[in-house]
Amino acid sequence: MKMEYYLCKKCMHVISNPVCSECFLKHVNEWLAGRDIDSAKKKEVVNELKRVIEISDEGLSDIDCVICHQNTVDFCTYCLVLRTRWVLKKLRDKGIVEDFDDIFNYAIWTH
Ligand SMILES: [Zn+2]
Ligand SMILES: [Zn+2]
DSSP, X not given: OOOOOOBOTTTOOBOXXXXXXXXXXXXXXXXXXXXXXXXXXXXXXXXXXXHHHOOOTTOOOOOBOTTTSSSBOOSOHHHHHHHHHHHHHTTOOXXXXXXXXXXXXXXXXXX
C-alpha cells in the first residue's frame, strides 16, 4: 500500500480523496441538470466553472483521480467545492447553494 500523500497546490491541505477537475465538473453538470434554473443561467454557470476550476491540467502532480484514473489531481475537493459555491452564489438563489452543499458535502465524496 502506498503511504505517500499529496498536498493541494492551493490550500496546502492533504488531498485525501483526489478527484480531477473534469470529473468534478461532470458531477456538477449532472446536479445542475436536475435543478430548476433557466438554461441560459445554467450555461453561464458551467462556463464560469470551467474558467475557475480547470486550472489543474498542467500535470504537475502524479496523483491519479479516484474516479477516472486518467487525469492527475493538483487541488483538493474542498477547493473545488469552494470555487463552485462562489459561482453559484452569483445566481442569488439561496436554495441552489443549500442544495449544492447538501449534495456535495456528503453524498458524492464520502465513499
Ligand atoms: Zn485545496
Ligand atoms: Zn477524473
